[in-house]
Amino acid sequence: MTPFARFPFLRYVICLIAGILLAPYFEGYYLGLFVSLVCLFVLYIFASIKFSKNLTGLLGLLMIVGVGILIVELKKETLFKNHYSDFTDAKAIHLVEIVEMVEEKANTWKAIAEVREVIKNDTIYSSHGKTLLYIDKKAERKPELGEKYWLINHLQKIEAPKNPYEFDFRRYMELQEIFDQQYVRKGDFLYTGETEHKSIYYYAMLLNRYADRAVVKSIPKKSVYGVVNAMVLGVRDELDSPLMQAYSAAGAIHVLSVSGMHVGIIYQVLIILLGFIKKRKSRWGQTTFVLVVLSLLWFYAFLTGLSSPVLRSTLMFSMVLIAEFIHKKQNTYNTVAFSAFVLLLWNPNFIFQVGFQLSYLAVLGMLFFQPLLVKLWITDVHKGFHIRILYWFWELTCVSVAAQLATFPLTVYYFHQFPLYFLLANPFVIFFSTLVLCVGLLFIVIYPVLQLFKIYFVLEYLARFLESLTDLLNFSAKMTEKLPHSMIQFLHFSKLEVCFIFALLITIASLWITKSFVWIKSSVLLLIILIWIQIEEQFRISEQKQLVIHSIPKGHAISVLDGANVLIIGDSGFIKNKKEIGFRLSNYFSEKGVKDTLCESLLQTNAIRVLTYQQYKLLYIPFRLNKRKVASNVIFDWIIIGNKAIRKLEDLEGLKYKALILDGSCSEYYAQKILKQSEELGVKAEYLRYSGAKVLFGK
Numbered sequence: 001m002t003p004f005a006r007f008p009f010l011r012y013v014i015c016l017i018a019g020i021l022l023a024p025y026f027e028g029y030y031l032g033l034f035v036s037l038v039c040l041f042v043l044y045i046f047a048s049i050k051f052s053k054n055l056t057g058l059l060g061l062l063m064i065v066g067v068g069i070l071i072v073e074l075k076k077e078t079l080f081k082n083h084y085s086d087f088t089d090a091k092a093i094h095l096v097e098i099v100e101m102v103e104e105k106a107n108t109w110k111a112i113a114e115v116r117e118v119i120k121n122d123t124i125y126s127s128h129g130k131t132l133l134y135i136d137k138k139a140e141r142k143p144e145l146g147e148k149y150w151l152i153n154h155l156q157k158i159e160a161p162k163n164p165y166e167f168d169f170r171r172y173m174e175l176q177e178i179f180d181q182q183y184v185r186k187g188d189f190l191y192t193g194e195t196e197h198k199s200i201y202y203y204a205m206l207l208n209r210y211a212d213r214a215v216v217k218s219i220p221k222k223s224v225y226g227v228v229n230a231m232v233l234g235v236r237d238e239l240d241s242p243l244m245q246a247y248s249a250a251g252a253i254h255v256l257s258v259s260g261m262h263v264g265i266i267y268q269v270l271i272i273l274l275g276f277i278k279k280r281k282s283r284w285g286q287t288t289f290v291l292v293v294l295s296l297l298w299f300y301a302f303l304t305g306l307s308s309p310v311l312r313s314t315l316m317f318s319m320v321l322i323a324e325f326i327h328k329k330q331n332t333y334n335t336v337a338f339s340a341f342v343l344l345l346w347n348p349n350f351i352f353q354v355g356f357q358l359s360y361l362a363v364l365g366m367l368f369f370q371p372l373l374v375k376l377w378i379t380d381v382h383k384g385f386h387i388r389i390l391y392w393f394w395e396l397t398c399v400s401v402a403a404q405l406a407t408f409p410l411t412v413y414y415f416h417q418f419p420l421y422f423l424l425a426n427p428f429v430i431f432f433s434t435l436v437l438c439v440g441l442l443f444i445v446i447y448p449v450l451q452l453f454k455i456y457f458v459l460e461y462l463a464r465f466l467e468s469l470t471d472l473l474n475f476s477a478k479m480t481e482k483l484p485h486s487m488i489q490f491l492h493f494s495k496l497e498v499c500f501i502f503a504l505l506i507t508i509a510s511l512w513i514t515k516s517f518v519w520i521k522s523s524v525l526l527l528i529i530l531i532w533i534q535i536e537e538q539f540r541i542s543e544q545k546q547l548v549i550h551s552i553p554k555g556h557a558i559s560v561l562d563g564a565n566v567l568i569i570g571d572s573g574f575i576k577n578k579k580e581i582g583f584r585l586s587n588y589f590s591e592k593g594v595k596d597t598l599c600e601s602l603l604q605t606n607a608i609r610v611l612t613y614q615q616y617k618l619l620y621i622p623f624r625l626n627k628r629k630v631a632s633n634v635i636f637d638w639i640i641i642g643n644k645a646i647r648k649l650e651d652l653e654g655l656k657y658k659a660l661i662l663d664g665s666c667s668e669y670y671a672q673k674i675l676k677q678s679e680e681l682g683v684k685a686e687y688l689r690y691s692g693a694k695v696l697f698g699k
Contacts, residue, residue, distance in 0.1 A: 087118040092153040098111050098145050102143055110134055116128075152188045163692070208235065249487045252425060252433070255429060257355070262300075270296055358410060370399055409498045429473065490593070491590060544563065557574055639655065
């Protein structure tokens with residue numbers, strides 16, 4: 001019997017994922033794929049009658065690969081008839097429905113809308129397809145879930161990232177079948193009422209917002225209700241950056257997002273609290289237990305607004321319960337794989353979502369590594385209460401380590417950082433987060449009942465208890481953050497390194513289980529390869545030299561890279577904004593192996609900067625010249641203009657230069673004017689908001 005025979009769905013989901021990943025190479029050939037699948041099915045039937053099981057199994061797996069390829073093609077909304085992109089032009093008008101909760105930004109409301117109708121050439125077409133809207137807060141009204149609006153067409157393609165290795169927001173939205181965005185100003189839209197056909201998601205989000213308001217109303221402390229709403233409801237609007245940074249440094253950022261861990265905690269608590277029903281020998285007792293637990297799990301999924309991570313985990317635990325109820329022998333790996341298989345058939349783009357990848361890896365890590373780690377300390381828990389408590393903390397620590405082992409290669413790959421003290425913080429974080437989750441959920445469930453009967457004192461005491469627990473949870477995260485070097489940053493793993501690290505983890509675990517010499521040789525070989533890759537990468541880093549003029553909206557930034565060190569020259573607003581630096585530059589620094597950064601504000605030095613870098617000479621004019629003339633005998637490779645530093649190109653008459661760069665601080669209207677003048681005078685010029693960052697390589 002092969003190792004996969006005990007959990008066949010693990011084979012199936014691997015083949016399905018392979019098909020999804022291969023899909024881009026077969027784009028546009030879905031009819032041929034369908035014919036190929038039919039042929040494979042005929043061969044499968046014939047082989048099952050005439051040939052061995054091995055050939056039949058191979059054909060079956062190939063069919064699943066083909067299904068993976070085909071499902072990606074069939075799920076593309078743009079292929080369906082009457083997608084709004086088929087009608088859109090500059091004069092089109094769209095009827096849109098807000099289909100997700102509106103998110104508040106600094107100056108706008110962010111909303112996802114489904115296009116229902118398009119008016120083009122005085123003809124109304126029924127349509128479909130999602131688009132991203134940013135509604136100016138100066139507009140007539142704030143849009144809400146379920147409302148419909150007529151929009152004047154100003155749709156634009158979502159832009160690609162403008163800086164090296166910057167987060168690709170366009171790709172992120174494409175995976176949600178969203179390709180266009182629109183900035184909606186006052187007068188661009190007209191309210192037409194609410195949708196007549198409300199989906200289950202609409203009512204789930206209404207319940208989610210009701211619960212959110214109940215928590216905010218009962219708990220005045222922002223640092224508390226922000227964490228409670230994030231943990232219990234998945235609403236992260238009120239979480240501030242310093243608090244999130246503290247949880248990140250403690251390796252506990254996952255507790256602030258509703259996920260499979262939260263469903264697992266609720267599942268275990270329900271098993272403990274309702275186990276007495278299950279213990280009854282009658283079939284009725286077992287049926288009642290399963291129905292009650294299933295109902296409560298799906299109620300929690302509904303309460304979170306039917307968020308994808310909770311739906312995934314609820315489906316998995318539901319299958320575990322049902323399999324146990326019908327006395328079907330189950331394998332947990334098979335159950336996890338089956339839930340992934342079903343979800344990927346429903347939406348193949350889930351495989352590209354970081355949350356999907358990390359949640360399933362964490363579950364597999366806990367299933368595989370946790371039993372091995374627990375065995376490192378075997379003790380008699382009946383020796384005393386203190387031993388039982390210590391062993392319980394040991395089990396929590398093993399759960400945390402198992403999840404971190406399984407996820408840390410991808411965590412470093414995506415986020416370029418690793419919490420050093422997660423072992424110290426996680427047992428306390430898991431303990432307090434479990435209490436906060438359970439008490440918070442209880443508070444939300446009984447809130448309307450106690451409000452109805454005006455039993456306010458119970459609500460008040462429960463809210464205070466919840467506040468105290470959350471304060472302890474926040475305290476454990478903040479104390480961990482204050483420890484020296486709590487977070488290792490600017491880490492970088494390539495895709496190849498991630499694959500080798502996962503392979504190394506598997507070989508070490510196999511060695512642990514089997515004690516076979518072959519796994520020692522495999523582990524040593526993989527370790528040598530990883531060390532060689534690192535040596536080669538460190539040599540490359542020591543030799544690298546680059547200057548990057550970044551494209552920063554409404555700001556300036558230049559990175560001067562020398563080996564593992566970088567100097568950032570920019571305006572003080574950008575340099576002090578850690579969130580903006582993290583979004584625009586952190587991935588670049590991680591990719592380049594940066595170990596040390598030095599920042600220099602343009603406001604603290606002379607406004608006009610002459611930069612000499614290797615063979616290049618640059619002049620940076622970030623602020624208005626105010627009729628001053630700048631003269632120099634130096635021939636500059638580029639002159640960089642920021643804001644509205646010049647009114648017209650004649651202001652640079654005293655300078656010799658080969659090309660002009662307008663950085664991201666220049667408005668689009670101003671840039672168009674200067675670019676037009678440059679074209680008329682035959683001057684080479686580019687606008688970084690259009691062209692992206694300018695990268696200069698040193699010798």
